[in-house]
Amino acid sequence: MTDQLAAQFEENRTQLRSVAYRMLGSLSEAEDAVQEAWLRLNRSDVSEVANLGAWLTTVVSRVCLDMLRSRKSRREDSLEVHVPDPVVTKLDPEEEAVQFDAVGLAMLVVLDTLAPAERLAFVLHDMFGVSFDEIAEIVDKSPAATRQLASRARRRVMGAPASDRDPGRHREVVDAFIAASRSGDFEALLALLDPEVVLRADAGTPADATANPAHSKIVRGALAVVEQALTFTKMAPYTRPALVNGTPGIITVVNGRLMGVMHLTISAGRITQINILADHTRLANHPAGRAF
Numbered sequence: 001m002t003d004q005l006a007a008q009f010e011e012n013r014t015q016l017r018s019v020a021y022r023m024l025g026s027l028s029e030a031e032d033a034v035q036e037a038w039l040r041l042n043r044s045d046v047s048e049v050a051n052l053g054a055w056l057t058t059v060v061s062r063v064c065l066d067m068l069r070s071r072k073s074r075r076e077d078s079l080e081v082h083v084p085d086p087v088v089t090k091l092d093p094e095e096e097a098v099q100f101d102a103v104g105l106a107m108l109v110v111l112d113t114l115a116p117a118e119r120l121a122f123v124l125h126d127m128f129g130v131s132f133d134e135i136a137e138i139v140d141k142s143p144a145a146t147r148q149l150a151s152r153a154r155r156r157v158m159g160a161p162a163s164d165r166d167p168g169r170h171r172e173v174v175d176a177f178i179a180a181s182r183s184g185d186f187e188a189l190l191a192l193l194d195p196e197v198v199l200r201a202d203a204g205t206p207a208d209a210t211a212n213p214a215h216s217k218i219v220r221g222a223l224a225v226v227e228q229a230l231t232f233t234k235m236a237p238y239t240r241p242a243l244v245n246g247t248p249g250i251i252t253v254v255n256g257r258l259m260g261v262m263h264l265t266i267s268a269g270r271i272t273q274i275n276i277l278a279d280h281t282r283l284a285n286h287p288a289g290r291a292f
Contacts, residue, residue: 025084102246122153
């Protein structure tokens with residue numbers, strides 16, 4: 001491995017991590033996939049490769065496809081509520097402007113429902129502009145069949161709730177939600193919620209129950225979500241705003257430990273979806289735990 005080749009890999013690392021994260025919805029698994037791409041690069045003769053970035057994208061995509069297929073078989077009989085890993089950074093107006101187009105958790109939740117090949121075709125083509133001819137070689141199908149995979153995925157993804165494109169307005173709603181939660185203001189919380197709002201809380205698997213007394217659940221409807229939100233008031237003093245997948249969200253930090261991450265999807269000034277990660281095992285290893 002030459003220093004030049006290692007430098008080229010580092011130039012592509014951010015792109016590869018971005019591809020893997022959208023494929024897997026897991027920060028740790030995305031890092032594993034990128035590391036595997038590095039190992040395969042070390043074992044390969046790429047002297048004739050004209051576009052190393054495209055070659056590495058193909059490699060990391062194949063790794064992710066294998067990981068998705070393995071995960072699918074493990075989760076088939078699982079009833080657990082799963083919220084993908086959020087990307088959490090400190091709230092900064094300049095950073096917010098850069099990251100606002102990042103993929104939201106609501107989108108990742110929908111991507112989690114797709115078949116592995118559908119997810120790969122959609123992510124590579126619709127998010128990264130990879131041609132269907134190239135994707136077809138990865139999934140071992142014809143370009144026409146690969147196009148159909150992406151089309152089916154696209155129809156599912158179109159149903160995912162999307163946030164307003166005004167980051168300032170988004171932040172105002174988040175701040176209002178934090179204030180209403182801290183004061184236990186039922187009416188103020190209700191006014192912020194869309195009548196059909198969905199709350200998804202991932203507190204880990206049942207095996208983690210002793211370490212985390214919270215429960216994984218899906219709650220639907222404004223009244224039910226308000227009642228659930230009011231149970232969080234005891235943690236309200238520990239909440240603070242942060243960027244979650246590029247948009248203003250909420251984190252809970254107790255004694256320097258990241259205890260919860262909340263991502264809000266906001267449309268027409270109302271919250272349409274709330275995704276909460278409160279799995280203490282996953283949060284203990286989350287990169288953001290070192291930043292706050």
